[in-house]
Amino acid sequence: MxxxxxxxxxxxxxxxxxxxxxxxxxxxxxxxxxxxxxxxxxxxxxxxxxxxxxxxxxxxxxxxxxxxxxxxxxxxxxxxxxxxxxxxxxxxxxxxxxxxxxxxxxxxxxxxxxxxxxxxxxxxxxxxxxxxxxxxxxxxxxxxxxxxxxxxxxxxxxxxxxxxxxxxxxxxxxxxxxxxxxxxxxxxxxxxxxxxxxxxxxxxxxxxxxxxxxxxxxxVPPPETVLDPAALARWTDEERIDLVHTVPSLFRGLVSAAVAGDRTLGSLRCVALSGERLAPSDAERLFGRYGDRIRLLNLYGPSETTMTKTFHVVTREDLARPSIPVGRPIPDAEVLLLDEHGRPAEPGTVGEIHLRTPHRSLGYHRRPQETARAFVPHPVTGDPDDLVYRTGDYGRLLDDGALEFLGRKDHQVKIGGVRVELEGVESVLRDHPAVADAAVVAAEEAGAAHLCAYLELRDAPGGTVPEAFDRELRGHLRERLPDSAVPARFVPLAELPRTLSGKIDRRALPALSPRAADHTAGEPPRTTTERTVALLWLRTLPVSGVGRDDDFFASGGTSLLVVSLLALVNQTFAVTVPLRDFLLSPTVASLAAAVEKELLAADAPLDDLFAIQGPDLR
CATH class of the missing domain: 3.40.50.12780 (ANL, N-terminal domain)
Incomplete structure (x- = not known):
């Protein structure tokens, strides 16, 4: 052409x-x-x-x-x-x-x-x-x-x-x-x-x-709308949007709020998703309310290969899969799956995803060595003029020929659709005078990805991070990194485990267990609404307990986790709590009060609130 x-x-x-x-x-x-x-x-x-x-x-x-x-x-x-x-x-x-x-x-x-x-x-x-x-x-x-x-x-x-x-x-x-x-x-x-x-x-x-x-x-919506699921669903509906490009984290909140608010989304023709793995449950929620009227695309492709290089049109049949595939290559793109020896991986086996396309980027700005490591001669033919991009992602071909994305092979992850280099977060942590060394890992709970930082502090033994230092460390990171790169949890260790060569032994890091929130010794949730909100809080954050006055962000919350929490609240109570109301006082008690305010406005009987089964909060 x-x-x-x-x-x-x-x-x-x-x-x-x-x-x-x-x-x-x-x-x-x-x-x-x-x-x-x-x-x-x-x-x-x-x-x-x-x-x-x-x-x-x-x-x-x-x-x-x-x-x-x-x-x-x-x-x-x-x-x-x-x-x-x-x-x-x-x-x-x-x-x-x-x-x-x-x-x-x-x-x-x-x-x-x-x-x-x-x-x-x-x-x-x-x-x-x-x-x-x-x-x-x-x-x-x-x-x-x-x-x-x-x-x-x-x-x-x-x-x-x-x-x-x-x-x-x-x-x-x-x-x-x-x-x-x-x-x-x-x-x-x-x-x-x-x-x-x-x-x-x-x-x-x-x-x-x-x-x-x-x-x-x-x-373009008002800036405060994007991270407010209820407002975003209302805006999408009222502004007669035909096409939405977004990440699964925001899609999850948008659909949950649209269903809870009985939004028809009458003009919406397609949602194109990329940047994160798409959970079948999120697609099921869309199909369950809107049928097949709204097309759902699952896209994959790093920025190094220009936006997207594979796609999958999601159908109801995909809901039975453990994960939604990222599909097949678009025109002028080819997917190569290679095993640990650089040979083509057999169908059904795991390999590293390499992408071949004439529409790749020109490389990294003023970083020729990194460019040469990422864009390599075709690994099968060895032709130096036929470059492919090593994504660092793992995948496999399913029986129907679709590509399934399985995750990263290195220290790079995506949180909320944003690429995060774990070594970069570790480097910024080490810049703090109290941190001798750090190891950052990615974890997933209740379908939400977050970061956890293991810390070797200069003057403190292992245990828990004091609340004041937690706030100080988060402030240090937020001044230098995007919100998605700020760990949800800090785990101090007396020493980070190391290999014989002195490198951090990531496989020997202690297993993550749910962490108690900073204020769980405080007053527990009082009402049925507060207890229900607290259980949704526990599904969103990596904590094992919660008090009614716990601060969402001090407990490891981020802007994208706010979207997840409000989506759960709106879905559970069939209300639409505005983001601004939550941000004014991001606690269990205040969120429960906002829920009850919306229920009263909708003339819903408070004694019909149902209890969700979960752990004892006291």
Whole structure:
């Protein structure tokens, strides 16, 4: 197929549908013509500032209208867009900018204080341009003639040292995937596609370019809506969303809240999931309420191979499987499963997943050795010009030929769909003056993945971590790492177990047992509602006991675990507790009070509350 740049495909949509709404946000809307004018302003301003082909340009904006205009404007001059999330910890923003070392950056109009602060500290000489105002109708439209192998973007993941690691994307790799997905789903002009993912993850490319290449609309919810299952279900329904891209953790909360709130989701045609394993029970909940009307896609593919490389259309037959497969390769992709000797694995046996595609990324930004370790000559033919990507994931082929994803082979995991390098978390922990050494492992309880950190402290024996130190350590991590990389549990040991060579012996780490919450010596839950909420709390967090005044976040909770907890609460009580109500006081007692408030508002009798069987809370 002849190469056509993704922004040229968007340009064709602009020509066909100038008055159609391209981007709809809480701050306002942009038509395709207005988007074109804003993108022209960004391109012209960058050119005037000296930027051109190959320039790495961070985008530090809150308003998604600004994000879309900046991305297209940067591509029009042949630049490389680096979208950053201003909600990230300031230390993370600084570290990412230091890795990019940009000479130019795009900021909002007016610029966000977090963007200006990060730039002043990490890139003080960078020339900034704003994403607005729109260029005048007669202004020159920049258009660099790009090549398929030109770099187009950089998305950062966590590195093994705690430093962000940039994945440089190939321009020619975006359009083939977008064409494939729009063709598979039959996306048409007018489709409304939700934009839920952070701009700092490559999944945002789906959210932007699926609608923009077909005459659809990118629809952005209020920021507080994404992690509030009830609000997200209401928004999806009321905003008549046709297509949602998200991770299974958010999908679980969305469907549970939609069922509890009796939401019809009448416009929703498809949910495409990626980033985590999809549990059959989550698919069953969707089919049980909405039948086969809403298509469910399970996608797999690391950022290094551009968004997605295998897919599976989930059916009712899949509900009997132990896990939902990630399916078969999309066009121009091939899956190789290799055993520990580098030979093709037999069907039904476990092997490491290697992906072969001409649409792979260009490698890691300024890390040639890591790039060479990850992108290797074809392991069967040995052809040095035929590179495949070693995913580090395990999988196996099922009897029907579908690929089953089984997990990681190394120290990299996904929590809530976000890639986390365990060694990076360990490195940041060791930076704390009280921590002599650390070993971080991934665990799963009640279908939710979380991290556990074993700590060797400098001046304290093994036992339990005092509450004040727990808070201090979490604050240290949250300043430097994304929320998903903060361990839910800290387990202090007198010494970490080691091999004869002195390395940490992870196989000898003590088995994880449920941990008592910090305040279980306090007052136990009083009412039936509180006891029921407490049992749901225990299903969500890695604790064995809970008091009515226990703080969710002090007990190891994260933003994604909030989604899981509220989904359970909404499903159990058939109410919709707003996220903001819970965050005001994230305790068992306050959540139970919020449940009873919603029950009273719905005129439901409180004496009909049912007790859930579970452990004694006292």
């Amino acid at each position: 002849t190469f056509e740049a993704i922004h040229d495909l968007v340009g064709r949509t602009i020509g066909r549908s100038p008055d159609q709404v391209a981007v709809e946000t809480p701050q306002g809307c942009l038509s395709y013509a207005e988007l074109d004018a804003r993108a022209a302003h960004v391109a012209n301003a960058l050119k005037a500032a000296g930027a051109g082909a190959g320039a790495f340009v961070p985008v530090l904006v809150q308003d998604r209208r600004d994000l879309v205009a900046a991305v297209i404007g940067i591509l029009r001059i042949g630049g490389v867009f680096v979208p950053l999330d201003l909600a990230a910890p300031p230390a993370r923003l600084r570290a990412t900018l230091l890795e990019v070392a940009p000479e130019w950056a795009v900021v909002g109009s007016p610029a966000d204080p977090a963007a200006l602060q990060a730039l002043s500290e990490a890139a003080p000489t960078a020339r900034t341009v704003t994403s607005g105002p729109a260029a005048s109708p007669g202004a020159r439209r920049e258009h660099h003639r790009s090549g398929a192998d030109d770099p187009a973007y950089v998305f950062f993941t966590s590195g093994t040292t705690g430093r962000p690691k940039g994945i440089v994307g190939r321009l020619g790799s975006i359009a083939p995937y977008i064409r494939w997905e729009t063709g598979l789903l039959g996306v048409e002009p007018g489709w409304r596609v939700s934009q839920l993912v952070s701009p700092s993850f490559d999944a945002v490319l789906r959210d932007l370019f699926v609608p923009l290449t077909t005459g659809g609309t990118i629809v």
